Amino acid sequence: MDEPTQQFEVWCAGEDWCPVTSTATMIGKKWHPVVVHRLLDTGPLGFNALQDEIGGISSKVLSDVLDDLEEKRLIDREIVNEKPVRVQYSLTELGVSLEPVILEMAEWGRTHLTSAATKEESIA
Secondary structure, three states: OOOOOOOOOOOOOOOOOHHHHHHHHHHOEEEEEEEHHHHHHHHOHHHHHHHHHHHHOOOHHHHHHHHHHHHHEEEEEEEEOOOOEEEEEEOHHHHHHHHHHHHHHHHHHHHHOOHHHHHHHHHH
16 A cells, blocks of 8 residues: 655645645745756765755855755755765655656756847847
């Protein structure tokens, strides 16, 4: 028998648009899906390695994003007892369950988005 899926209480339960809104609340901030995507792609990473994988994100913003994703139970923060002691981040089962959503977001973006430079080149 399958384990029951972890569920969250939401204010809009019962509304047909609620699942979309609630999912967007979980990963709808700019860097949230990027962190989930990188951890899906690479597996567990330390803070600096994750920042290098993402590129363009400050330490403060990454720290805030990781705290938020941990609070939402999408990532785990593990202290690795090595010298020096370090922290490693990985996706929880709930975080891994976002894989089809993240992959579809990536596919949609590849299909429908272009860089400003590419657009300017096509106009010239």
